[in-house]
Amino acid sequence: MSASKDVPDLTNPAESWSTASTSYAERVGRMSRHAANHLIHISHDLHPFRVPGSYVLDNGAGTGPLTDAVTELFPGIRVLAADVAPGMLETLDAKQIHNVTTRVADASELNNVAALGTDASFTHAFSTFMVMFTLEPLNVVREMHRVLEPGGLIGLGIWGERLGPNTLWEEACQTLDPTYKLPSPFADPNAWRTEDEIAQAFTQLGFKEIHTEIYKVPFEFENTAAYLKFWYGAKNPVADRFKLSFKGDQEEAKKALEKVLKERYNDAKSIFVETVLAIGRK
Numbered sequence: 001m002s003a004s005k006d007v008p009d010l011t012n013p014a015e016s017w018s019t020a021s022t023s024y025a026e027r028v029g030r031m032s033r034h035a036a037n038h039l040i041h042i043s044h045d046l047h048p049f050r051v052p053g054s055y056v057l058d059n060g061a062g063t064g065p066l067t068d069a070v071t072e073l074f075p076g077i078r079v080l081a082a083d084v085a086p087g088m089l090e091t092l093d094a095k096q097i098h099n100v101t102t103r104v105a106d107a108s109e110l111n112n113v114a115a116l117g118t119d120a121s122f123t124h125a126f127s128t129f130m131v132m133f134t135l136e137p138l139n140v141v142r143e144m145h146r147v148l149e150p151g152g153l154i155g156l157g158i159w160g161e162r163l164g165p166n167t168l169w170e171e172a173c174q175t176l177d178p179t180y181k182l183p184s185p186f187a188d189p190n191a192w193r194t195e196d197e198i199a200q201a202f203t204q205l206g207f208k209e210i211h212t213e214i215y216k217v218p219f220e221f222e223n224t225a226a227y228l229k230f231w232y233g234a235k236n237p238v239a240d241r242f243k244l245s246f247k248g249d250q251e252e253a254k255k256a257l258e259k260v261l262k263e264r265y266n267d268a269k270s271i272f273v274e275t276v277l278a279i280g281r282k
């Protein structure tokens with residue numbers, strides 16, 4: 001079978017991410033969780049969490065890896081988890097974590113994000129692996145600045161420039177068509193990918209004590225078969241975008257992917273993702 005559709009443009013995040021929610025929690029969420037844990041630890045060093053006292057925003061929470069990380073380390077901490085995709089939040093709601101509430105909100109529309117709260121009230125505002133999917137990341141971060149109390153902490157995570165699942169798909173397709181190039185995984189091809197881009201945005205908005213770092217996390221699979229199940233069964237909008245961008249034979253691409261995973265990625269046990277983490281204070 002060869003793909004004939006154009007690459008999907010990810011313009012309907014609510015629907016496409018809701019469909020991905022279960023498999024997302026299982027695989028991508030586990031990867032995000034490693035980064036979230038680290039982000040929570042470095043944030044605690046700069047602006048300690050207190051129970052009671054702290055009020056944490058998890059903006060674009062998805063199925064809640066960051067909410068899980070902060071509530072496990074600080075049981076009882078108050079969290080508002082917001083996301084544009086109701087399906088993602090349903091998975092989070094089902095965990096019934098004490099003091100965690102959820103709200104459907106589109107972070108790219110300032111008016112809706114203002115629904116997060118009219119007063120600046122959060123002690124900590126996080127967003128992990130979401131702003132790259134919006135066309136106006138600066139607006140999202142500006143709004144997070146607005147809802148933070150003075151001295152409050154912002155913590156941001158984005159995917160960096162080296163992403164295992166993307167690279168290995170490109171490698172596989174290039175064994176069939178050496179001219180194949182990956183499309184950007186994001187709606188905006190100029191989406192933030194580097195420490196500098198976040199640091200500049202934070203500085204522009206007046207954040208201080210800015211710290212950025214590259215943090216490498218494993219993307220964990222038991223073996224190649226488990227990876228193929230994820231890649232072909234997950235309905236992840238990013239994976240679907242890549243698959244459709246390869247115009248050759250999809251069955252051949254699947255075989256090539258299997259070979260690359262076995263031969264170059266230790267039977268899918270050595271896949272890593274580079275994340276860019278940043279914190280700062282209002």
Ligand SMILES: C[S@@+](CC[C@H](N)C(=O)[O-])C[C@H]1O[C@@H](n2cnc3c(N)ncnc32)[C@H](O)[C@@H]1O
Pocket residue numbers: 013014017018028029032033059060061062063064065066082083084085088105106107108109127128129130133134
């Ligand atoms: C890659 S997931 C990251 C989820 C989670 N924060 C994590 O660390 O795993 C991207 C999330 O951003 C959400 N999202 C995408 N566009 C959004 C928008 N404009 N406003 C709010 N959430 C959005 C998606 O629904 C999805 O849950």
